[in-house]
Amino acid sequence: MAQELGWKELPEGDALKAGTAADFHTGDWRSKRPIKDDKTCINCLFCYIYCPDSAVKVKDGKVIEIDYNYCKGCGICENVCPVKPVKAIKMVSER
Amino acid sequence: MATLKELAVREDRLTGGHRMCPGCGAPIIVRQALMAVKEPVVVVSATGCLEVSTTIFPYSAWKVPFLHSAFENSAATMSGVEAAYTSLKKQGKITGDTKFIAFGGDGGTYDIGFQSLSGAMERGHDMLYICYDNQAYMNTSVQRSGATPRGASTTTEPAGKVKQGKVMTRKDLTECMVAHNIPYAAQTIVGDWRDLTKKVEKAMSIKGPKFINVLQPCQLGWGYRMDLTIELGKLAADTCFWPLYEVENGKYTLSYTPKEKKPLAEFLKPQNRFRHLFKPENQKLLEELQADVDRKWELLKKKCDCFGTEK
Ligand SMILES: Cc1ncc(C[n+]2csc(CCOP(=O)(O)OP(=O)(O)O)c2C)c(N)n1
Ligand code: SF4
Ligand code: SF4
Ligand code: SF4
Ligand SMILES: [Mg+2]
Numbered sequence: 001m002a003q004e005l006g007w008k009e010l011p012e013g014d015a016l017k018a019g020t021a022a023d024f025h026t027g028d029w030r031s032k033r034p035i036k037d038d039k040t041c042i043n044c045l046f047c048y049i050y051c052p053d054s055a056v057k058v059k060d061g062k063v064i065e066i067d068y069n070y071c072k073g074c075g076i077c078e079n080v081c082p083v084k085p086v087k088a089i090k091m092v093s094e095r
Numbered sequence: 096m097a098t099l100k101e102l103a104v105r106e107d108r109l110t111g112g113h114r115m116c117p118g119c120g121a122p123i124i125v126r127q128a129l130m131a132v133k134e135p136v137v138v139v140s141a142t143g144c145l146e147v148s149t150t151i152f153p154y155s156a157w158k159v160p161f162l163h164s165a166f167e168n169s170a171a172t173m174s175g176v177e178a179a180y181t182s183l184k185k186q187g188k189i190t191g192d193t194k195f196i197a198f199g200g201d202g203g204t205y206d207i208g209f210q211s212l213s214g215a216m217e218r219g220h221d222m223l224y225i226c227y228d229n230q231a232y233m234n235t236s237v238q239r240s241g242a243t244p245r246g247a248s249t250t251t252e253p254a255g256k257v258k259q260g261k262v263m264t265r266k267d268l269t270e271c272m273v274a275h276n277i278p279y280a281a282q283t284i285v286g287d288w289r290d291l292t293k294k295v296e297k298a299m300s301i302k303g304p305k306f307i308n309v310l311q312p313c314q315l316g317w318g319y320r321m322d323l324t325i326e327l328g329k330l331a332a333d334t335c336f337w338p339l340y341e342v343e344n345g346k347y348t349l350s351y352t353p354k355e356k357k358p359l360a361e362f363l364k365p366q367n368r369f370r371h372l373f374k375p376e377n378q379k380l381l382e383e384l385q386a387d388v389d390r391k392w393e394l395l396k397k398k399c400d401c402f403g404t405e406k
Contacts, residue, residue, distance in 0.1 A: 005153070011153070014152070014163075016150065016152070016153055016154065016155040017155065018155060018157060018158050018159070018160075018161070019110045019155065019156070019157065019158040020153070020154045020155055021110045021111070021112035021113050021149065021151075021154040021155055021156035022110040022111065022112050022156075023112065023154065024112040024114075024151075024154050025112060026111065026112055026113075026114070029117060030117075044099070045099045045100065045103055046099075048099075048103055049099060049102065049103075049126075049127065049288045050123055050288065050324075050325050051123075052115065052117070052118060052119050052120070052121075052122040052123050052126075052324075053111045053113070053117075053122065054107045054109060054110055054111040054122075054126060055111050058103040061100045061103065067111065069111070069112075070110075070111025070112055071111075072117035072118075073117060074117035074118030074321045074322055074324075075118070075321065075322030076118055076321075076322055076324055076325060078322065079322045079323065079325060079326065080325050091322075
């Protein structure tokens with residue numbers, strides 16, 4: 001929603017539509033980007049369950065995507081990834 | 096109990112695009128808690144980081160019916176919602192099985208919302224109250240609350256020449272809720288998805304008032320590297336700073352006993368709010384804090400032995 005609303009157009013009682021924050025992208029907050037290695041990932045889903053920004057997408061029990069529209073680059077996914085000795089998710093600089 | 100694969104099939108009920116800090120523990124609690132509920136659910140949240148950052152006009156990150164109440168009355172608002180639902184159901188105007196979850200920060204729960212929570216629990220509403228406890232008033236810049244632990248530096252009780260962080264000991268809210276004789280009260284952390292989802296699942300299966308206190312690492316207010324949120328939660332449990340346990344109809348059960356109880360310092364060290372405690376002149380204070388953790392842990396174990404589930 002780009003345009004500013006006048007007071008007459010404001011929703012009554014500040015009732016907002018559900019889930020619209022999905023239209024707001026927080027990906028540009030990121031200074032580091034998580035990159036996933038599909039070859040070493042064991043699909044434990046830890047990165048999925050601990051991501052604060054619902055950015056790790058799972059389908060049929062497998063991580064299929066990191067949604068960079070939302071990922072803020074916190075690095076939690078890398079931290080919780082159990083794959084050793086090299087984690088299956090690595091944070092790399094955006095620059 | 097749902098496995099991770101089973102949870103992942105369920106819809107994420109909190110979208111991305113909310114404005115909580117990177118690495119914040121609060122949305123992790125919300126995602127996991129709502130994933131653990133199979134039924135339709137109505138959510139209320141008190142003012143605080145969670146509510147403010149998930150509902151910035153004109154956006155909402157909630158994919159469930161959501162109400163923002165004031166700072167002090169998340170539990171009272173939810174009581175009203177639940178009572179209206181129960182009445183409509185009795186009149187045959189609605190059917191189905193809807194669940195009710197109220198969220199509040201520690202400020203909104205331990206302090207200003209305490210009487211509202213106490214009343215809702217005592218009246219016996221069929222609802223779950225989840226306190227996301229980050230141990231200070233974070234949304235307004237880290238003022239101390241009744242949940243702030245002794246020795247933690249906050250903007251209203253900073254460590255400096257006069258004081259070494261908070262002087263008083265934190266309130267034990269979980270035990271206050273146990274004293275309300277509710278059917279279920281529990282403590283868990285951000286950092287053990289299994290424990291958190293299991294407790295929410297169990298709470299959902301019990302009729303009446305339920306309370307879960309979740310320790311939530313806050314990178315901004317605690318001052319730690321933002322990727323360490325899960326590790327800090329785990330350290331809180333491994334040092335017994337924040338024991339994981341549940342009380343079901345007065346019966347105490349430990350949910351987790353660390354294989355090796357770690358020194359409290361391991362939890363405190365990564366956090367700037369405790370940095371001053373590692374100065375040589377504060378060694379005695381640090382020892383007192385450790386002794387306090389030890390005493391409370393022993394007491395909790397005794398409660399589990401005396402008032403535990405029969406083996
Ligand atoms: C009656 C009232 N007093 C003060 C405030 C300002 N206020 C908004 S959020 C907040 C702090 C909330 O702290 P907490 O409940 O711990 O949640 P957190 O922000 O830490 O998530 C305060 C003081 C308010 N909204 N209403
Ligand atoms: S870096 Fe943080 S926000 Fe991005 S996918 Fe990993 S856990 Fe999610
Ligand atoms: S945490 Fe690592 S191994 Fe597990 S699903 Fe994510 S990338 Fe794969
Ligand atoms: S200040 Fe703390 S609780 Fe608030 S959004 Fe940031 S990390 Fe989360
Ligand atoms: Mg707080």
